[in-house]
Amino acid sequence: MATVTPDTSAPHVTEHSVTVSAPVSTVYDLIADVSAWPQVFGPTVHVEVIEEAPESGGEQLLRIWAIANEQVRTWTSRRVLDPEARSITFQQVVPAAPVASMGGAWRLEPVDDGTTRVVLLHDYRAVGDDPAAEELIEQAVDRNSRSELAALKNVAELGAARDELHFTFSDSESVAGAAGDVYAFLDRADLWPERLPHVARLDLTEDEPGIQHMDMDTRSLDGSLHNTTSVRVCFEDRQMIVYKQLRVPVAMSGHTGRWVIESLGDGTVKATSWHTVTLDPEGVRSALGPEATLAEARALVRKALGTNSSTTLRHAKQFAEDTRAGT
Structure with a gap:
């Protein structure tokens, strides 16, 4: 029987952040409500909740369609919502090529002046650890993360005017x-x-x-x-x-x-x-x-x-x- 060598390559890790002039609860609710994502986040085209298990800590299975590098990609992600810790973790379970694996987290930190610091983390690997594919993924992650954080800030800071x-x-x-x-x-x-x-x-x-x-x-x-x-x-x-x-x-x-x-x-x-x-x-x-x-x-x-x-x-x-x- 052939020996399978385990994949020990480390994923790439990125961090993006923004400070939002809005309460942490407002920001968290916008991220938690996937039905609003196509209106809030520019890259997101459509999101569907496939499975939901609130009793297990707010775990959801999502199907997401979004624009990455000017193409529409679709993938399935599992995420866990933790409102007490003000964090939402996610992991793609059916990635879209050239992504081999993708995960990350939203972390929200209330600041003393009433603002909220939002940190968006990603870890990813390309199929076959292809350097060209890794560069494409890095560009898409960076572009979309910056776009999403800017949009989140704009919408959250509208406050009651958003209604x-x-x-x-x-x-x-x-x-x-x-x-x-x-x-x-x-x-x-x-x-x-x-x-x-x-x-x-x-x-x-x-x-x-x-x-x-x-x-x-x-x-x-x-x-x-x-x-x-x-x-x-x-x-x-x-x-x-x-x-x-x-x-x-x-x-x-x-x-x-x-x-x-x-x-x-x-x-x-x-x-x-x-x-x-x-x-x-x-x-x-x-x-x-x-x-x-x-x-x-x-x-x-x-x-x-x-x-x-x-x-x-x-x-x-x-x-x-x-x-x-x-x-």
């Missing part, structure tokens, strides 16, 4: 057609310029099945064009598409969403478009004028996004119903 800036809404259509046909219409965004009146141009690339990159020009009611870039994760088996805009209109600092298709059991389906938006106060003043209120901005954003998504849903409905009718 005014952050909102979620939805629009739905009942469809007398097949869920698969509605999904197909939404999935084939490359055909939207031919199918949707408000889409002037759309470039779509799909480096791997289910991961789409979109560069889109949308036509407003006044005829002006607005460019956005987005990443979409498509779940055909669940009839769901989630997305994150990487380039957003000036009044926003973040925009994520999802398309959800539900069979109602009577031969019809419910198709819903969800939007979650975070406004940028300076962007609101720049776009709408110095006297503009956040309430006015919310109403305008709700109308603009809701009009476009409702139009898309109506065309998806027509497509599915025509397909069922054979027309």
Whole structure:
């Protein structure tokens, strides 16, 4: 029998930190709430909790989709939340190549002046201990860590004002057609310029099945064009598409969403478009004028996004119903 030599190479270790002018409880809650990560952290596209065991000290199994070195990577991580120690440890259990192993921790330290020092630790190894791969991982870890800490600081320091800036809404259509046909219409965004009146141009690339990159020009009611870039994760088996805009209109600092298709059991389906938006106060003043209120901005954003998504849903409905009718 061949002898297997144990891998004794030491992992690379990195440390990044930032001081946040907010209470430690506020900062900890933002890190603990993975549902908010796509809005808080720029690199994060989507997160799902696969397993949760609060009785075992807050242990969670997560599936994460995030951008690293301009590519969407997905991996599974296990993390343990310890609110008393103000720490959250994590370890990738199914890494994405070229990562062979990745772990780390968030550690929060309250400071006497009411601020919080946040330390983000990583330890990692590359597949085969390849130096080129290690350099790529180091670049991604450094870039994402700096981005995440800066975003965490910005959001935490908003305090109660965040409730005014952050909102979620939805629009739905009942469809007398097949869920698969509605999904197909939404999935084939490359055909939207031919199918949707408000889409002037759309470039779509799909480096791997289910991961789409979109560069889109949308036509407003006044005829002006607005460019956005987005990443979409498509779940055909669940009839769901989630997305994150990487380039957003000036009044926003973040925009994520999802398309959800539900069979109602009577031969019809419910198709819903969800939007979650975070406004940028300076962007609101720049776009709408110095006297503009956040309430006015919310109403305008709700109308603009809701009009476009409702139009898309109506065309998806027509497509599915025509397909069922054979027309």
